[in-house]
Amino acid sequence: MDNYQYSIAELAQMMDVTTRTIRYYEELGLIAPERKGSVRLYNEGDRVRLKLILRGRRLGFSLQEIEEMLSLYDADPTEVKQLQEVIRRGDQKIKEIEDQIKDLQAVHGELIELRAKLNKTLQEKWKGESSK
């Protein structure tokens, strides 16, 4: 069965966050779980959505940026004007991410280069020591 329900505590433990964090995301409109009375019930979709949020957070996006990205998935497919707007915003975000990947690759390259230099310094120190 794919329609298993999670309590907030279960979901929190699965995703390794606190319940406060999950409720806070709901407060911001990032998640909207079902309710049975007053208690929240989360399904697979909610879990996936939370996972997307957490990945975005790890990548350094603000919760507002994350909301904007998630909203791209919630567009009304019957409204042409909306579709066009969402595609435009999506393209913008895609470009930003491409830039970010390039910057990250630059940082990566620089660290690799630094590592090589440090290693060389280290090797030369060995040669100097071994001849004493």
Next chain:
Amino acid sequence: MDNYQYSIAELAQMMDVTTRTIRYYEELGLIAPERKGSVRLYNEGDRVRLKLILRGRRLGFSLQEIEEMLSLYDADPTEVKQLQEVIRRGDQKIKEIEDQIKDLQAVHGELIELRAKLNKTLQEKWKGESSK
């Protein structure tokens, strides 16, 4: 001449940040400009360092993480033990960045896919409209 000096206001304007930001980074030990009396004087090295900080910030790193990364460049090359430690921390950071690049590429791929779907929906709407 490569040893031109900048005032804090000049540097701030060049890098498009406020002077407060620059002073705050100094407070955290991220930059250490020369002083002529009490007034700060920045050189090319300081400018490059600030640029690195700002790139790190754009990429979502905390100022503390940025400090740790910059500190990799400040290792004492005469201390073998230190060199080894710095290389170890550097390797760790390199791995993290590789993971981050992979995650970002995943996000990129998902957005591209979404874009394709939205576009298809849009095309079909056109066909539907044009036959009316």
Next chain:
DNA sequence: ATTTCCTTTTACGTTAACGTCAATTAGTTG
């Protein structure tokens, strides 16, 4: 029925990364 456990809402507290403002000082221009 009472205790236990999980949940809810409300509300105040905290940290990072600055913004903003005030008071003071140092250099220079009319």
Next chain:
DNA sequence: CAACTAATTGACGTTAACGTAAAAGGAAAT
């Protein structure tokens, strides 16, 4: 020398993203 102009330190304010604690409700086990 008076009046700007730009710099400095100090201090309090602000926002995002939660942490933490208190009060109250419902269901289940003893």
